[in-house]
Amino acid sequence: MKQTLKKTGHDKADRQMNDVFLQFTAKLVFLIVIMFSFNLFFAGHYTPGGGFVGGLLAAAALILLLIAYDKKTLQRMVPIDFRLIITSGLTFAVGLPTLSFLFGTPFFTHQHTHIEIPVFGDVALHSAVLFDLGVFLTVAATALLIIVLVGEAEN
C-alpha cells in the first residue's frame, strides 16, 4: 500500500503507515484465522482438513499481519526463521514414516493408541498427527517465505 501511496504522490508515504482500523482488525482477525487453521489441522484425520490446508491458513493469518504492519513488526511478533521451520517440518514428515521401521512394519505404517485423561476422557493418539504437523510447518513456512521474498524484491 505504501508503494501505491508513493506513486500517487502522497508525501508522507515514507513514514510508517498507521491505519488504525486495519491494524486493529488485523489483530483480531489474526486470532480467529489462526484458531480456525488449528481446528482444520486437528480435524484432518477423519473429516476434511489436514496439515496442508491448515498450513496455508496459518500462513494467510501471518500474511494479514504483514500487510497491516510491515516486515520488521512481523519479525518482532513472530521471531522465527522460516527456513528452519521448513527444515523441521520436512524432518517430521519424513522422519516419522521412517520410524515405522523400528516396529518392523513397512514405511508409513502409523501407530495409534487410546489413553484416558481425567477431564477429556478417552483420547485417541495417532502418529499421523506428527506427520501432519510436518506438512503443516512446511506448507506454512514455505508460503510465508515466498511472499516475504517476493515482497522484498519489490523494494
Next chain:
Amino acid sequence: MTTNILPLLPIIIPFFTGIVMLFTGRRPLAHRVMAAVGSLLALIATIWLTIHVYQSGTIVTYLGSWVAPFGISVVIDMAAALLLLTTAIITMFTVIYSFQSIGIEREKYYYYVMVMFMITGVNGAFSTGDIFNMFVFFEVFLLASYVLITLGGTKIQLQEGFKYILVNLISSNFFVLGLAYLYSVTGSLNMADIYNKLSAFEGNYSIMTLVAVLFIFVFATKAGVFPLYFWLPGSYYAPPMPILVLFGALLTKVGVYAIARTYSLFFIDNVDFTNQILLLIALATVVMGSIGALSYTDMKRIIIYNILIAVGVILVGVAMMDQTGLVGAFYYLIHDMLIKAALFMLVGYLIYRTGETGIQKLGGLIKLHPWTGWMFFIAAMGLTGVPPLSGFYGKLFIVQSTFENDHYISGIIVLLSSLAVLYSVIKIFIGVFWGSDMDFSKLRPIKSDKILFASFAMVILSVVFGLAADALYPLFDMAAQSFYDPASYSNYLTEVE
C-alpha cells in the same frame, strides 16, 4: 525386515541427506562432505539392492501396510534396480565433479540440497509400482530441476529455464489427464493390477489407444522425442556442466523408462498401432538428432544432440517388444547413462579449461593434456559402439531384433546413426586435441584434480561395463523379462492372493 527397508533406501537416503544439509545452513564445505557421504551410502544401498533382487527376484513393499491394488506399492524388479544403481554411481561422481566446477556461489545457495532432492524424485520414479505415484515423483524431480536450471540467475538460464518450466508444466497437466482416463477405464492405479485387469478383459477397449497417445505425448516431451524435443537443445544448453551431466544422463532416461513401463504393461491390445507409432517417432528422433549433431561445431550442442540419438535408439529397441530388442534397449540405456555422464564431464573440463565451447577456436591440446585426450577418444569410441566397448552390445541386440522383426529400414537407420555419432564426436576430438596449436596462454589455470578424477572414473566404468557385458547378461535378461513378459512383473499381486 529387509523387504520393508531395502526398497525405500534409495529414496530415503538422498532425502535425509538434503534435510541434514538444510539444517546446517549455507556452509558449502559441510555440504560437500555430506553430499559425498550421502551419495556413497546410496551407492552401497543400491548395490545391496541389486544383489538382493538378483538372488531372490522382484522385491515389493506396501507403504502404510495397505494391501497391493489399493495402497501404494514400491516394486523393484531388476530393471529398476539396475537403473537405481546407475543413478547412484552417476550422482556420486557428479557430486565429486561439482566440487571444483560448480562455483562457490551456487554451492552456497543449496546446490547440493537440490541435487539430492532431484535424485530422490528420480529414484522414486524408477522404483514405484503405482502410476499416480510415478507422476508425483516426476513432479518432485521436476521441481528440483526447475531450481537447478535457474540457479545462478544468468540471463540465458532464466530465459531457457522459463521455457523448460512451461513445457514441463503443460506436459504434466496432460499426464494427470491421461491418468484420469486410465483410472476411469480400469478403476485402478497400481500398474501390475492394471495389467492384470486389461489382459483378462475380453471386450473392446479401443479407448486404451487414446490413452496410449496421451501417454506418449507426455513422456515424449519429458524424454525429448521427436517432434517434442524442441525445448531440449536450448534448455540443456543453459545450466552449468555438472547440472547438465545430471540432466542429460538421468532426466531424459526417466521418460524413456516410463515409456517402456507403460507400453509393456498397459498398451498390449492394439500393439500394431501403438508400437508402430513408437517406432516411427523413435526413428525420426534418431534422424533429427543425427542432423543436429552433424550440423553444429559447438561441443556442448553436439553432445546434447547425441542425447536425442540415444533416446531414439533405445526406443527402437523398446518398440520391438521382444526379448532381444529389450535386452538391447536395457544394455543401451545403462551404457548411455554412463557414457553420456563421462562425455559431458570431459567436455565440461575442456570448456572450463579453455573458456570456449566452439571447436574452431581450439586445437593442439593433446600436447598439454594427453590423458584427457585419449580418455575422450575412448569415450567417443564407446559412444559409437566399437566392439569391445559398451555401446556395441546394446546396438547389436537392437539391430538384431529389428532384422528378426522384418524392420530392415529401422535397423539400417540405427546403424547409420552410429556413423553420425562417430563423425560428430571425432570432429570434437580432432578439432580440440589435434590441429594447429591454439594460444596456450589463454588457458585458464583451474584446479582440476577432482574434475579429472570423476571424468576418468566414469570413462573407466563404462569400459569395464563393456568388458563385463557378457558376465552381466543374466541381469539384463532379468531386467528385460519384466517388459517382454509383463506377467512376470505383475505376478507379485497374484502371489499375495
